[in-house]
Amino acid sequence: MNVIDVMDCAFGGCMAEDTLREAAKRIVDSNKNSLIVVDNYKRYFGILRTSKLLENRGDNSKKVKDVAEYIEPLEEFQNIKTIKNTGSDVIPVVNKEMIPVGVVSLGCIIDHCRCLKEKRKSCKVMGPKYTIDNIIGESEAIRNLKKRIIAASKIKSTVLIMGETGVGKELVANAIVxxxxxxxxxxxxxxxxxxxENLLESELFGYEQGSFTGAIRGGSTGKFEIADGGSxxxxxxxxxxxxxxxxxxRVLQENEIEKIGGSFPIAVDTRVIAATHENLSSLVNERRFRKDLFYRLNVIPINIPPLRAHKEDLSLLTEHFISEVSFEFGIEKPCIEKEVLDMAYEYDWPGNIREFRNFIEMMVSASSGMITAERASEFFMYHAHEDSRQEKNQLKSSSYEVEKETIRRVLKIHNGNKNKAAESLGISRSTLYNKINRFNIKEA
Incomplete structure (x- = not known):
């Protein structure tokens, strides 16, 4: 949260060369307890308090510059957390040219923080659920991952976490925070x-009251605003x-958001940690993901290895998950036959850590003090059958695509002439027509 978010733009002012009589009139007109004093170039000079005018009442020889008090001003885009105690109830705010643009009062900051705290409380904002200690493993891949996490935690740059489904991207994000x-x-x-899609914008940025049909009274605070100061x-x-x-x-570039129906941007100080199982580079090439956003997100890239790349951690993971699941179920921790681990080493775990954890939970729930190879083999035999079936379907799909692309290419070579295309392909004209209809090939 920056100073500009809490400052009061309505303030009284006077010139350093003004007489105290002129300044007294300005204070009465502005209904303020103090005035911001500027020099002949409209730059900040100091503040003039009512108490100083009273002390010098009747002395017409003095000017404002003789009694003005200099208080270190705040910059408009300065974070409010950096504000130091000046002993003053009002602090001037200036822009880069040192021209006054507002004032900040201690009461205003307290009220704003209290309001934001209530908003966060109503939204049940919690801190990170996991730490780096929840990442189990001693393999080189996991050690390198932890080094990247520690490095990313030391700065506030954007992080892009990449990895297959089930590798633990949210766990890594929590560890960083x-x-x-x-x-x-x-x-x-x-x-x-x-x-x-139609709700995502309001979830992220919030909306003002009456901005659309169904908008709740008083509007809504978006996730970015709730996360202000955090992640x-x-x-x-x-x-x-x-x-x-x-x-x-825009949020990453300008550090500001705009609510739906809002009339002005709201500055936010929020660290963004993004995650995806997609290959964003490929999506950029396919024009399904913005190149400029990819560069903005990919400041600190973290690739989480799949479980098949660090199977040496399976023993530690097994021990950890058996203990965790047994505690959740409120049962005595079962033993496990060595053959079960041997089977686990042979399997590639396409669902990664999530699939392995579910496997352990299944085994613990069905165990009677012992996780047996006989019980585990049912799981691996079922998945071996599923993998074989999927490979056959992929082969069929591949053959389908190859044949479709071949027909499309031959038709293009012969400028759509079906007779010449059928002759080149070694099939009858009627067969070609049937394949064109079956593959839904559009003629150019």
Whole structure:
């Protein structure tokens, strides 16, 4: 939150060369307890308090510059957390040219912080749920991952977490925040793929009262505003539509948001941590993801390895998840046969850590003090059958696409002439027509 968000733009002013009589008249007219004093170039000079006028009452020889008090001004885009106690109830605010643009009072800051605190409380904002200690493993891949997390936690640049489904992208995001200076500030998470496109903008940026049909009275605070001063996690950002990507880009570039129906931007200080299972580089090439947004997000890239890349951690993961699940179920921790781990090493775990954790939960719930190879083999045999079936379907799909593309290419070579195309393909004209209809090939 910056000074500009809490300052009062209505303030009284006078010139340093004004007489005290002229200044007294200005104070009465402005109904203020003090005036901002400027020089002949409209630049900040100091403040004039009513108490100083009373002390020098009747002395017409003095000018404002003789009794004005210099108080170090605030910059309009300065973070309010950096404001130091000056002993003054009012602090001037200036722009880059040192021209006064407002004043800040201690009461105003307290009221604004109280209001924001109530908003966050009503939205049930919580801190990070996990820490780096929740990332289990001692393999080189996991050690390198933890080094990246620690490095990312030390600065506030944008982080892009990439990895397959189930590798633990949200866990890594939580670990970064838990180690950062913002760990006690708001930590807001949102799944971009889980919210309908027409609702995502209002969820992220909020809206003003009456901005659209169904808008609640008093409007709504968006996730970015709630996370002001803290961090926001944008999960599955690769599924976000292009028009929404443009709005996210503006937040990253300008550090400000604009509510739906709002008339002015709101400055926010929010660290963005994004995650995706998609290959954003490929999406950029396909023009499904903005290149400029990709560059803005990819400041600190973190790639989480799939479980098949660090199977040496399976033993530790097994021990951890058995203990965790047993505690949740309120049962005695079961033992596990060595053959079960051997089977686990042979499987590639396409669902990664999430799938492995679900497997352990399944085994613990069905165990009677022992997780047996006989019980585990049912799981692996079922998935071996599923993998085989999927490979056959992929082969069929591949053959279908190859044949469709071949027919489309031959038709293009012969400028759409069906007779010549059928002859080149070695099929009858009627067969060609049937395939064109079946593959839904559009003629150029």
């Amino acid at each position: 838990s180690l950062s200076k913002r760990r006690y500030e708001p930590w807001v998470r949102i799944n971009c793929a889980a919210i309908p 926001i996690f944008l999960d599955e950002i690769g599924d976000m539509k292009l028009d929404m990507q443009a709005k996210i880009l």
